[in-house]
Amino acid sequence: MKLHAFVAMPFGKKNGPDGQPIFFNRVYAEYIKPGLEAAGLDVFRADEEQSAGDIRSDMFQELLIADLVLADLTIDNPNVWYELGVRHALRSRGVVLVQGPRDGTPFDIYTDRKLRYHLKDGAPDPDFLAADIAKLAEMAQATLASWHGRKISPVYRLVDNLQEPDWKQLKVGDAREFWERHAAWEAQVKRAQRNKRPGDVLVLSEETPVVALRADARFAAGEALLKMERFKLALEEFDACLAAEPGHLKASYKRGICLQRLERNDDARDHYRKLLEARPQDAEAWALLGRIDKDAWTDAWNRPGATPAQMADDAGYEDALLIAAINSYRTGFRADANHYYSGINAATLMCLFQHLTQRQDYAAELPALLGGVRWAAYSEHARSPNFWAAATLGDLDVLTGTPQQVTTAYKEAIRLVENDWFSLSSTRQGLDLLRLLGFRPEAVDAAIATFDRALARLPAPHKDWRPRQVVLFSGHIVDAPDRPVPRFPAAKVPAAAQRIAAELARLEAGPDDLAITQGAAGGDLLFAEAAQACGMKLQLLQPFDEPAFLQASVAPSGTEWQQRYDAVVARLDPAWPILSAPQALGPAPAGVDPYARCNLWLLNTALSGGIDRVRVIALWDGQPGDGPGGTEHMVNEVKRRTGRAVVIETDSL
Structure with a gap:
């Protein structure tokens, strides 16, 4: 999506500094708009707003969220100065x-760089x-x-300690369109996450409806992918977020988590250390760095086949980690x-250090730390009852309390999220570390028994099916x-x-x-039939709701193809229903071709x-298509993203 520019300038015909008329609408149409568009910007001027509403609210909203504001100071127009x-x-x-041509510049912006343009006869x-x-595009x-x-x-240059307001929270009057579009987009991302469809999230991340909120949009997409454990894809989204907004703190945290989950621990450690150079008092960054250090220590002693005694001995030996x-x-x-x-x-970890090494390095500070x-x-x-605070109180009882105190504290925590399998399971897994090292076995056993009893009441989450290979077809x-x-x-x-x-036989598909594929008459249905014949799962993703798709892409080819389509659909696994882009992704954004969008959806x-x-198979004649979003578009996108596609040339058949 393009960045957004708002233009503050006089409208219509106004007298210039020399008293001669200047046709500012021509200046906008012939110079300003082409120059900004050449820079890759989507350009807007207040008089171009067609919808009803308060023009002042719209203007304030534009001044707030536009990536770039251009102000034309050829004449001393009070509206332009006010907007600037x-x-x-x-x-x-x-x-x-x-x-344009004028003698002198007002003192307040005398030193600011201004780009001059040429006029002749007021245009x-x-x-x-x-x-x-x-020159305008370059600037x-x-x-x-x-x-x-x-x-x-x-203002910000001269007042050193002045900080920008959190402008994303400033909603101007009735100008809610930006925020409503963003909220609707976020709802689609959350729906894709619930349905465990990372490909949908990847398409939506490129369709951020409000450019000014693109950093937050990329972050939302990254979070959804992270929760689906698509760590590499999530990392790409967090990187895109940080490219748009380098100071996006939450994205920095999540970026490090992705690096760690991808087992790029050195990169994750370097990332957090760089963050801490800029923010040395950032508790969250220190904790995330601590997680990497803790995992490095755990990896040093928790080896398959080692006895508990060996693990405890090795864990104590690795005291530096x-x-x-x-x-x-x-x-x-x-x-x-x-x-x-x-x-x-x-x-x-201090308690484990004492347990494993029999040293008292932390004896003086540990009581104060536990109390804090x-x-x-x-x-x-007390302010807001929640699982993690309550579970921490249980963790403290594991370190110093009785088995009964441990059970009581954890039961209170479990009460708050009794159906949250993931929260219960993650806390339960942390207790395994203590059990492996023989730490306070009675308290730890009581804790594990409490969580096991709670987890036994819940169904384990369904493990997502991951295909051995995915074969994408376009033809x-x-x-x-x-x-x-x-x-x-x-x-x-x-x-x-x-x-x-x-x-498909060469790929040993099964x-x-x-x-x-989409399921259109011709290559798509031939591929669908072949895929079903060798027992593959089949997913049909279509650019329109099914009736419209059939009308556009199946029915024109005749009754035989309609019957073949119906036969393919009848054999679909109920777990893999037909999906349409409007249903899964929402309406296509303005200016986006639905066929090209569907190609990207299929590929993502x-x-x-x-x-x-x-693996990608294309049935293609090697020529440009009849319109956007055809097989040529898919082949080019595949080559750009993967570099690999098997093309069956129709001329060679």
């Missing part, structure tokens, strides 16, 4: 100043217009690409005494009898069917594999299981 002042007050960056001078447009791109910390607004983890967690809790997560981890963690967790639980619809230039004539259907079946769905599992 509002932008300078709200945002520290993203302003371009232009002006852009054709002799200079191309060069002026190029707009440079402004957008400039260092994120560079302040353009004189254990101390590193303690230090990270302890630093986090010192930075924020309310951050009980870092505190309980520091306390637990208890107070932090107790205070949060031509069978030619109509009167097609002027043959592409895939009906006479070649049997040969195409044989080639497609042979390709019940452990997934086939994805295939890629969401891992690029190494994807």
